[in-house]
Amino acid sequence: ELQEQVLQFCLLAGTAGCFLIPSTAEDARDLDAYTLAKSYFDLKEYDRAAYFLRGCKSQKAYFLYMYSRYLSGEKKKDDETVDSLGPLEKGQVKNEALRELRVELSKKHKARELDGFGLYLYGVVLRKLDLVKEAIDVFVEAAHVLPLHWGAWLELCNLITDKEMLKFLSLPDTWMKEFFLAHIYTELQLIEEALQKYQSLIDAGFSKSTYIISQIAVAYHNIRDIDKALSIFNELRKQDPYRIENMDTFSNLLYVRSMKPELSYLAHNLCEIDKYRVETCCVIGNYYSLRSQHEKAALYFQRALKLNPRYLGAWTLMGHEYMEMKNTSAAIQAYRHAIEVNKRDYRAWYGLGQTYEILKMPFYCLYYYRRAHQLRPNDSRMLVALGECYEKLNQLVEAKKCYWRAYAVGDVEKMALVKLAKLHEQLNESEQAAQCYIKYIQDIYSCGEIVEHLEVSTAFRYLAQYYFKCKLWDEASACAQKCCAFNDTREEGKALLRQILQLRNQGETSSTDIPYVTPVCHSVCGSDRYFGFQ
C-alpha cells in the first residue's frame, strides 16, 4: 500500500511538472485551481484540495479531484480504526467515499470520458470494493490507454492469481508489458521465465536499472541460488547504497549463510538511513535472530507489523522466532496470521507443520506439510518432512515414496537418501539400502564440499558390512578403510579390516571346499570407482 502510494506520488509529481506548460485550452483554464489544489494535496489536505477542484473540467484536474476524495476517504478510514466504538467494529470500518466514487466513475466510464489515470483510479476503487473481475478489466483498459503508468500494472499483478488467468488477458504490446510479465512471473514462482525476461530487458538497454538488478536478485533468492543472489545484492548495494527496498530479502540470505558481520553492517547502515521502515525492522530482527536473541528479534518483527500489518514476511519470521523460544502457541498464532494475509505462503504452512511436529503430533501435522508441499511441489524440504512424519506413523511405504521423491526433485539438505537408506535397512532390504548409501556418498563427494557430514561414516560402515556379508572383500576393505577416517567408526573399521584379512587368508587356502556365495548385487561391484577420485 505504502509502496503504491509512493509510486503514485512520484508519478503525480511528474505530471504536475509537465503540467506547468498547459497542453490544452481546458488545462490552461484550470491551471490556477489545479496548482492551488496540488499544493493542498501535497500537504495531505485532501478535502481542501477536492473542494477547490470541484468545478474543473480538464482531465488532470478531474483525476486529482477524484484521487483526493479517494485518499481522504482512506485517511478517514485509518483514523476511524483508532477510535472506533469498540473492538467489534474493527474491520468494519469502510471507506465511505468508495461507493460514491464508484457511481461517478462508472458513469464517466460508460461515457468513455476517463483517461488512463481515471481508469486506474476506477480500478482501485473497484478492487477496494472486492469487485475483482471488474477491476481486472478496468486495469487492463488503463494499461492500454496509458501503458507507461506502472501503478496500473502493479495493481493488475496483485489481482492475478495463476498462469491461466494471465493467458486470457489482452495486454498492450509495449516494452512495459515485458516488465509486467517479468514481475508477475516472479510472483507466480515461475523463476526461469522471469530471469529470461529480465535478461532480455537488460540486453535491450536497461542494464543500469537498479530495479531490474534487485528483481533478479529476488528471483535467485526464490529458487534458493544463494551465492548468486548474494553477489547480485552486493553489487546492488554498491550501485545504490541508500536503497532500503528489498534489503529484507538480502538480510534473509545473509541469515541463511550465517554471515554475522555483514548482517550487522547492513543493519547499522539501514538504521542510519531510516529506522522506521518495515525493511529496516526486518533486517534488525534477522540480525538479533542470528545472535540468538529471539525476544528482541520478535520485538522488531512486531514493530515491522505495526508499520505495515500486511507485511507478510514478518508474520512468518515472527513465527520462527516464537518457535525458537519454544512458545508454540504464539508461533501458531503468528503463522495463522501469515496465512490469513496470504494463503499461498508455504513457509507459514511448513512452520505450522513443524510446530505440531514439535508437539509430537505427526498425524496432525501431515495436513500442514501437505499444504506446503502443494504450494511448492518441487521443494525437497517439505517432502523430507512429510517422509519423517510417515515414518513416525509407521507408514513406511509412504515414507519411502516421499524420500525418493525428495531425492528426485533435488535434495537441498542431502538427507533424503540417508533416511531412505535407513528405512531400507529397517525393512531388511539390504540391497536397496546399499544402493542408497552409495548414491549418497557419490552425491556428497560430487558437490565437492568437504563439509563434516555426520552420516558419511554411517554410510561407509553400512557399506563395509554389506560388502563383507556379500564376501566382496576388496570393496569391503575399501569401505572399512574409509571408516577409519572417522572418529566414531574407527574401531569398527579396524576390526572389520582384521576380519577381512583373516577370512581372505582362510578363503585362499580353502576356497576350493567352501562354496562361494554369489553376491546379491552386481551393480555395486565396481563401486570403488566412486571413491577413486578422492
Added chain:
Amino acid sequence: MCGSIFIASQLICKKPNRTGANSLPGVLRPPQANARIRARIKTPRFGPDMPLSRLLKAIEESCSHLASSVHIRLKLMAEGELKDMEQFFDDLSDSFTGTEPEVHKTSVVGLFLRHMILAYNKLSFSQVYKLYTALQQYFQNDEKKNGIDESDMELTNTEELEGKMEKEELDVPLREEEISCSGPLSQKQAEYFLSQQASLLKNDETKALTPASLQKELNNLLKFNPDFAEAHYLSYLNSLRVQDVFSSTHSLLHYFDRLILTGAESKSNGDEGYGRSLRYAALNLAALHCRFGHYQQAELALQEAIRIAQESNDHVCLQHCLSWLYILEQKIFDSCVLLEHSVNKSLHFGLPYLASLGIQSLVQQRAFAGKAANKLMDALKDSDLLHWKHSLSELIDISIAQKTAIWRLYGRSTMALQQAQTLLSMNSLEAVNVGVQQNNTESFAVVLCHLAELHAEQGYFAAASEILKHLKERFPPNSQHAQLWMLFDQKIQFERAMNDGRYHIADSLVAGITALNSIEGIYRKAIVLKAQNQMSEAHKLLQKLLIHCQKIKNTEMVISVLLSIAELYWRSSCHTIALPVLLQALALSREYSLQYLASETVLNLAFSQLILGIPEQALNILHTAIEPVLAHGAVLDKGCAMFLVAKCQVASAASYAPQKKIEALESAILNLNEAKTYFAKVDSKEQLRDVLYFQARLFHALGKTHERNKCAMLFRQLHQELPAHGVPLINAFK
C-alpha cells in the same frame, strides 16, 4: 447501529417511569406489561438490529402509548442537535437519585441503564459524535422508507428522484455483496447466531440456513472478526453437511489453531488448557476421518490423541478415545472386550453419557449375538434410569429407538409399534429449554422408518407413504441420515412390486438397494431371480450370500437366505432336500430367539410335510406357529398361514369319517374366508384367485352349489384379469 438500539431500549426502559411520574400521574403501568416489554427487547438485542418501524411495532404490541413516546423522543434527538442526546444521558443518571428513585439501582432495568451510562461516559468526543450520527442515520433510514411510500404520488422533487433512480440502478450489481456485508454483528449477536445455528444443525437441520447461505454468513462474520474461532467450527459442521472433506478439514484445523491461542491465554496455568485442546483436536480429526469413511486415517489420528492423552493423564479424554476406538474397531471386527472396558471406566470417571452410550452399543451387539432378551431389556432399563437422572434426552431417544429395533428383530411388531409411537409422542426434554425440538436425530429416523415398514406390512400403504413423505421433508436427501429412509423406501416399494407380480420393477429397485446396503441388495436380487424362475442363478447367488453372512455373523440374513434356499428346493419338488435346510433355519432362529423368522420357518416346514403326505403332522406343528404369525405377522403372511391351515385340514380330512369330514371342510372354508380378507387387504390378486378356486372346490364337495357358483364367478373375474399361466394351486405356499 448497535448504539441506536441501546438508546432505543434505554428509552423504553426509561419511558414508562417518566410517563408514569409526570404526564399520567394516576395511571401506573401494570408490572406484567413491563415484563413483556423486557422479554421482547431481549430478542432484538440478541439478533441483528431491526429497523425502527419493526422495533416500534414490537413495543406497540406490548404497550401502545409507549411506542409513540419512544418515537417522539427519538425524533427529538435525531432531528435536534448533539446536545439533545447528551441531555438525555444526563437526565438518565438523575433517575437514580432522589428520595423516591424512578428506577432502582439494582433492578434489571437499573443495571442495564447504569451499564449504558458507564459505557457512554467512556466515549471520546469523536466517538460520541459517531454514536449520534449513527442514531440519526438509523432514524432517517426509517423515515426515508416511510417517505418513499408516501412520496410516490408526490412528483415535485423529480430531480432528486431521478438521481435516486440512477443511483439505485448502478447499485444493482453491488446489491449482493451489500447484503452479505450487512452484518456488523456485535460479539453477543454473533455468539447467539452461532449457537442458534449450531443447535439447529444438531436438532433440526431443515430449519437451519442452507449450507450455502450459512457459509456466506460465516465468511462475512470472519471477514469482520477473524479471531472468532467458533465460526470456524460451525463452518466445519456446515461443510460436513455437504460432505466436503477438503474444506471441513481446513475449518476444523483452523478452529483448533485458533483455540490453542485462546486456551493458552485464558488459562493461567498455561499448559493445561493448551494441551487439552491439542488432544481434542486430534480426536476431532479422527472423528472427521471416520465420518468420511477414512478408517485408516482415523485410526492414526486416534492413536495420536490417545498417546497425548496418556502422556498428560487425561482420563476423560482417554474415555472418549476408547469409545471412538470401539467404533473404529467395529468396522473391522467385533470387540466386546473394549466396550465392556470402556463402560466400566466411564462409570468410574463419572461420564454417564459415554457409559450409557457404551451400554447401548453393547446391547445392540449382544442382541445380534442372540443373548437372552430379558437381560438386554434389563440393561436398557437400567441405563434408562441413568438417562432420566441426568436428563440426557438424546440418549433416551436412542434407547427407545433401540428398543423398537430390538422388538422388530425378535419379530414382535406390536411391541415395536408401541415403542415407536412412544418416542414420537414423547416431548423431548430439550424442548423446554431451547424451544427447538430434537427432530433430526438418528433415532427419529430409525423409528420413523420402522413405522413406515410396519404400516406397509399391515397393508396401509397410504400411511406408509405418508410417513416416508414426512421423512423426506425432515431429512432432506443429502443430509446425514437420509440413507436410512432411502433404503426403507426402496424396500417397501420392492415388496409391493413383488406382491403385484411386477418383477421388472422389483428388479430395477435392486440396484438402488444394493447401493445403500450390498447384502440386502444381493438378497433381493436372488428373490427376483427366484420369482422369475431362474432357479440356478438364484441358487448360486444365495449360496454365496449364505457363506458371506455366516462369516460376518449376520444371523438374521442367514436365516432368510436359508428359507429362500429351501423354497428353491421345494419349488424344484425336492422337498426332502428342503427339510434339513429348514430344520437348520429353525434351530438358528430359535437359538437367536428370532421368533418371527422361526414361525415362518415352521410354516415352510408344515408345507413341506403337507406335500410329503403327512398333513396331520403338518397341522400339529402349524398350531405352534399360527399364533405368533397372527399376532405379529405381516398381512400377507397371515393370509398364507390361514390358507395353509385350510389346505392341511382338507388333506387330513381325507381319512376321516363322512360327518367329521364335513365339519373339517366347513372349518377349512371359514379359514379360507379369513385368508381371503387378509389377501384382499394387500390386494394380492393371485392369492385371492387361488383361495377362491379352492373354496369353490370345497363348496362343490359339500354340495353347496350357490356358494360354489359365487366363488367360481369371482375366480373367473380374477382369472381374466391376471396373466394366464397355469394355476399352481396346491403346489405353492407363497
